[in-house]
Amino acid sequence: MKKTTADSLKPTGRPQSASTNGRKKPAASQSKEEGARYRVDKSGVWWFDANPKVSLWKRLCDWLEVVAQSRTDAGREWGALVRFKDRDGVEREWNIPYELFGSDGGTEVVKKLLSMGLKIESDRYVRRPLIEYLMGSDVSSRVTLVNKMGWHGNAFMLPDRVLGTPAEPLHYYSDAPSICRMAEKGELADWQEKVASLAKGNDLVMFAISAAFAAPLLDLIGAETCGFHFVGDSSLGKSTLLKVAASVYGGPADYPRTWRATDNALEATAAAHSDCLLILDEIGQCDPRIIGETVYMLGNGQGKARANDRGGARDIQHRWRVVFLSSGERTLLDHMTDVGKKPQAGMEMRLLTVPACLHEDEQDRKRLGIYQTDHNYNGGAALSDHLISTVADLHGTAFPAFLQALLEPSRFGVVAERIRTIRLRFMADCLSEKASGQARRAADKFSLVAAAGELATEWGVTSWEPGEAHGAAVSCFVAWLHRRGGEGSHEEREIIDAVRYLLEVYGESRFTRWDSEDSRIDDHAPRTMERWGFRRTLEQNSQLDGKSTESLFYVFPGAFKESFAKGHDPKRVARVLADLGALECDGERLQGRARLPGMGMKQTRCYIIKAAALYPDALAKQAA
Secondary structure, X not given: OOOOOOHHHOOXXXXXXXXXXXXXXXXXHHHHHHHOXXXXXXXXXXXXXXXOOOOEEEEEEOOEEEEEEEEOOOOOOOEEEEEEEXXXXXXXXXXXXXXXXXXXXXXXXHHHHHHOOOOEOOOOOOHHHHHHHHHHOOOOOEEEEEOOOEEEOXXXXXXXXXXXXXOOOEEEOOOOOOOOXXXXXXXXXXXXXXXHHHHOOOHHHHHHHHHHHHOOHHHHHOOOOEEEEEEOOOOOOHHHHHHHHHOOOOOOOOOOEEOOOOHHHHHHHHHHOOOOEEEEEOHHHOOOOOHHHHHHHHHHOEOOOOEOOOOOEOOOOOEOOOEEEXXXXXXXXXXXXXXXXXXXXXXXXXEEEEEOOOOOOHHHHHHHOOOOOOOOOOOHHHHHHHHHHHHOOOEOOHHHHHXXXXXXXXXXXXXXXXXXXXXXXXXXXXXOOOOOHHHHHHHHHHHHHHHHHHHHHHOOOOOOOOOHHHHHHHXXXXXXXXXXXXXXXXXXXXXXHHHHHHHHHHOOOOEEEOOOOOOOOOOOOOOOOOOOEEEEEEEEEEOOOEEEEEEEXXXXXXXXXXXXXXXXXXXXXXXXXXXXXXEEOEOOEOOEEEOOOOOOOOOEEEEEEEHHHHOHXXXXXXXX
């Protein structure tokens, strides 16, 4: 197919007869020129009707140019990328899948072009030659189709442009407008002065902004999706945290998304924000029956596997890697408990709960909320009002600046090592050698946010001082760790809490009192109807604290298995208690030995639990 200009379409100066259908009839030499049948110029697309009875050029539509042939990086889903102007003169693009030409003679193609505003001639002859023009175009240019934002090789796809140097041009395609609503307004310097500077001294605000810069680093270092959930009472300023973080990418009214969506809709939303920040406001809007599975899905970075039209498996439709921020007055555990569900440790690791207030004093809590300093704005509420109104006019400039700095050839190849150095320092500052794998996994995600904030500072994207972003991330991690109950694993905390609960609730009714020195029980005490073992109270004397008592519980092996280790391996439960110092062991054996009342002269195997070792003060000393 040959594209020509309108030079050969000049009028002949003779009146046009009815037989020309109102179209210009070219000279004889034009109709024979290399067999050309289509011409494109500013006035539109022209088709030469070679019928000897007609032999003239007919206009098909307004200007419509085939820019390139498109396909995915796997060489599938071929199509034609076309460019045209709608009826308002606005230039539009559409990637036409070639498969659409195979149905109903291309009717769907014509209908879509009309719906997008292309002016097409109304004559009946138009559709067939127009489809032939689009199908027959064999332009040499190629573009790679991508259906998600983020990294594609060494280039980063944004909704409106590509940063970096892709191997060949990239084209984002989707059946709907991009869900990732990035937008730029104002200047970066103004955002630094009026927004980022107010994060100084406010760890939660600085952490939220740093998290916004962390998303494009995930792919570079092979890290997994991570989420942070700001939880706290109403009116503390949680929504302000999300809006300030959103200002790195776009407008605070348009960029954030909501939990109020089906899991299928959230798949598309997450994919549209791949390698970017995803904001999901108010977790209470999500159905508590599916929220656990939804968190798992977001954290795993891929949607459901679906069947094709023949019943076989096809590729997973959506994939992503994001940092997502959430907020709410309640935690994931609270919402799942409402419907009788129990969150797993993996869910906790995928959505890390960060307290939305770092104050212990109630007066400071009410006056400042999420902030530690109000920067002379007369309280946290006034500072929130200022930030919300400011980011409405200043947003979307920081993220492109961060990407441009990241893509600098001098630093792109070494940035991964720089991130590693910052993260190692973070881990050393925050964790002891006794930290569980889960605590380390969480610290790893907080450390990525610290690294992102420090890099944004080094590259001049924020107005912060070196070390400030690191300190803010440390503060938020310590708050997470304190709220969680220490460096132990989620399962270990569950075991300790369950054992402590059973002793508190059933310590009197399930354990027979045994306070005498010999192997006799108190015959005057109430009868134990369903006995789990014996309870013994020991007196202790301290020169500093005076007199106190401590209870020892001698638990029968059967009762330990059925009640204390319910849902767990009994050996695992006993090992957790032993490591905590709450179990008296017999050498390497987890069960102790004692002459129990009514059990004869021989010592009996049982689990001897020291209740005092299960309480917070003891846990804190043991952790230290």
